[in-house]
Amino acid sequence: MAFDAQAERKFNIVGTRVARPDGIDKVTGKAAYGADISAPGMLHGRILRSPHAHARIVSIDTSAAEALAGVKAVVTGADLAQPEDEGFADVAINCLARDKVLYDGHAVAAVAAKSKSIAKQAIRLIKVDYEILPHVTDVDAAMKPDAPVIQEGRALETVPAGMSQNVTTHCQFGHGDLDAGFAKADKIVERSFKTAATHQGYIEPQACMASLGSDGRGEVWCCTQGQYMVRANCAAVLGVEESQLRITSSEIGGGFGGKTSTFIEPVALALSRKSGKPVKVVMTRDEVLKATGPTISSSMDIKIGMTKDGRITAARGELRYSGGAYPNATVDMGAQAAFAAYDLEAVETVGWNAMTNRPKEIPYRAPGAPTSIYAVESVVDELCQELGLDPLDVRLMNAARKGTLSSYGPTFNDIGLVATLEAAKAHPHYAAPLGPNQGRGLSCGFWFNFGGNTCVSLNINDDGTVGVVEGNPDIGGSRASISMMAAEELGVPYDKVRTVIADTSSLGFNDITDGSRVTFAVGLATIEAARAAINEMCRRVAKIWDIDADAVIWEDGCAKPAGPNAGIHPPMTLAEIAAIAGNTGGPIAGHHEVNADGAGVSFGVHLCDTEVDPETGATKILRYTVFQDAGKAVHPDYVEGQMQGGAVQGIGWALNEEYIYGTDGRLQNAGFLDYRVPVASDLPDIETVILEIPNPGHPYGVRGVGETPIVPPLAAVSNAVSRAAGVRMTELPMSPPRLLKAMTG
């Protein structure tokens, strides 16, 4: 769907900062999250998890647990279906292991009991006989031919023969003559980098309540980024039909990509099917960190050549990612994104994924991109330092723009990178003086963005108000943005529109809330649904006025006669038309169903000032500014919130967050004390500058904004720290012991 060609469209509501519809409920504690719903006769579910990184399950004896008074059901992997589809099969064995446990925290069995304390006792009565197997948690070690094999036979055809069976994915992108390019360089820097796995760190642990009767009909209330995805996974894992499951998404206490899979809903349904009662399962923080999805961990080599005046002549990257104990394609996205910000004659990126004894990777904002771009932007920064060049000028000189053949294949349309870099250069932050032990870093960031399958219904109510029904859980203020777009298109005030999120039985299929797609794709479908409703209202009014339908136009929230032959009629408001809809043909609604493309890629630039304590290795973030192209910022508060939130999560990734495994393969920091997300006092106010380069693929020019902001911080912080500390850092996180060691040798 194309950008509305009307030049300089004046928006009345889009671009303002209206109150969010879910705000009062959230600040008063009324909002219902995943754990907040109970039902008569409800049981409490609890999951037994593996203490071992890698082991064969010899036997599971549940008899003592089943005999405990108050226990109503015990399930193991044998109670789940074995889907043929590999993706669903992975979900099933991740929900409850079958033959092997693949990581510390892997679910093995579950109980449902009349109370939480009985469930806790029952879990301890389950006897699992394990045969412990050798384990591997490091990606480089897992790729060695003699490494313990996590799963056999999972490699894609693209993986060359003779490698460890842990290597599941191989990909390659690029163009041009690398040798010729490097030969033209005045300076070549080649560096290796490592990054630790991090977790999305949402505040609300996964929680659900599920019921599945002997008639095969089921209901699930759960905290998720996609109720239709939950339905598909549960149907496959339980062996029931999708039509028989109704999934309702709760309010969501953070997702960031981490709630795009299922861990507990199929288990709760299996317990309910066995016990005949509704079952609630709520994960603890320990379970969230051990068994839900962190990001990939990575090991990367980057080589870039540059002329002495700053032109990049050739660039090559090799990425080795591990997404835990299952195959995944995140490295493809990392490899495609790595050099996307640059207009390059010769570039190649090669990616590998290897399985390790870690939990299954689940997306985290812009999956794959933050790490590869961190490595690339670190090398670009080092080249700028070595050659004495301004890092912003070098990026401007090499920036991808409209018409650039991207490093991953497509040719770019209208993109905002140059404008974003120019905004950073003109900003007072870039010229501000620095003191001793302080350094300034910057990085570009990129994300593809996504459109996808979307359904919207828009109902004109008889009192002149409007109801929008959409199918994507609201993790970033999307209900407000969608109401704003509906109000804008219809010409009614924002507070006349209420947007609700449908359960899976009330609206057609919608893709997950992911890929920064909702404001773009659901917004687009809402605008089209509004236009459909407008067409119908114009048709009804034409009937009343007894003129042709195309002689009625919609303007300022009213139907008006158009053209010399339409006659003279007083305009009819939406409320007037709605009030008599029963007399003109019945209820009025608009619908739109689309698999949206044209999401429009997004670029950002981050500037970061740090101060490093040379005696302790502590890093302080002094100042931080985010510049990003939003296409059109529908609700600027939420756009700024995305930019700030992404920056903060990226700062955490850069400085302290990491999955720490012991030599026993067990996760050592499954809690928020030792898994260190930044606290408010660690951070300055994150400044934001929104640029608006309209996306040609959306009627209002909207681009997704949710993921790009987590991409630049890793390199922006690392470049700032490296300059402040006088030593190039190549491993994340740059925790104080690691930084102090690098500084003192």
Add this chain to the structure above:
Amino acid sequence: MRYVKPESFEAAATLLRDEDGISRILAGGTDVLVQLKAEMVEPDLMVDMKHLPGMRDIVAEDGGFRVGAAVSGAEMGEHAALKMMWPGVVEGVELIGSSQVQSRATMAGNLCTGSPAGDSVPAMVTAGAVARVQGPDGVRDVPVVDIPTGPGKNSLAKGEFITSIFLPARPENASDAYLRFIPRTEMDIAVSSAAVSLELDGAGVVTSAHVAVGAVAPTVLLVKDAGGALIGSKLDDAAIAGLVRAVEAACNPITDKRGTIEFRTKTAGVLAKRAAHIAYTRAGGQA
């Protein structure tokens, strides 16, 4: 689990002595409740002490202060006279946990928990604080430095518990300071820490100095040589170098997820140096 609110200290001590299973004392509860929630322990007996006489009071005594074992960090931070006399002790207590935890967390609980990283302990040690211990056989006073015996362990006998901590009077021209190293700026646990308590003469020369370090050994350490290095000085470079050397020599840390031996040793010295300068300035010294 039995929850009991005894009517007297003596009754509490008897209850604790006679319990065959696992017992826990509830004052602030900021460790006990976390342990329960994390399922680290399931006590058979929980004895609530908060309501007993003096447990929630800060009382002036012999020129110093007696702080009840259930007095919270927030209450100590709001007590102007206590804070003026022992700023290092109070700032250590105030670093425990979050603002919410501060309204419950206690100095006595932090001491009895036996963590080498307890934030209130180093400054209590350098202050020469004394714990009043109630037991089945009566009351005894024990220097704070003698309470912890290792990670999670203390020297109290079965049935014994702390009812108050006494912070003694301090002379003119004296003060203290506490610093810790954490990777964040709050809500964290010390990777290393140091407290310094100094007394100066009228000319700003150190006449008495005590230095303690935390998280660098199985218990908080009082480093006598480090204090000795400062005596007779105005914290000149040589004295500070002696302090750092003595602290580093005393450190006996472990490498774990929070820090390495090398990092803990180095930062303990740095923190002791910085705390010494703060205490010196607070005591009215001019470098």
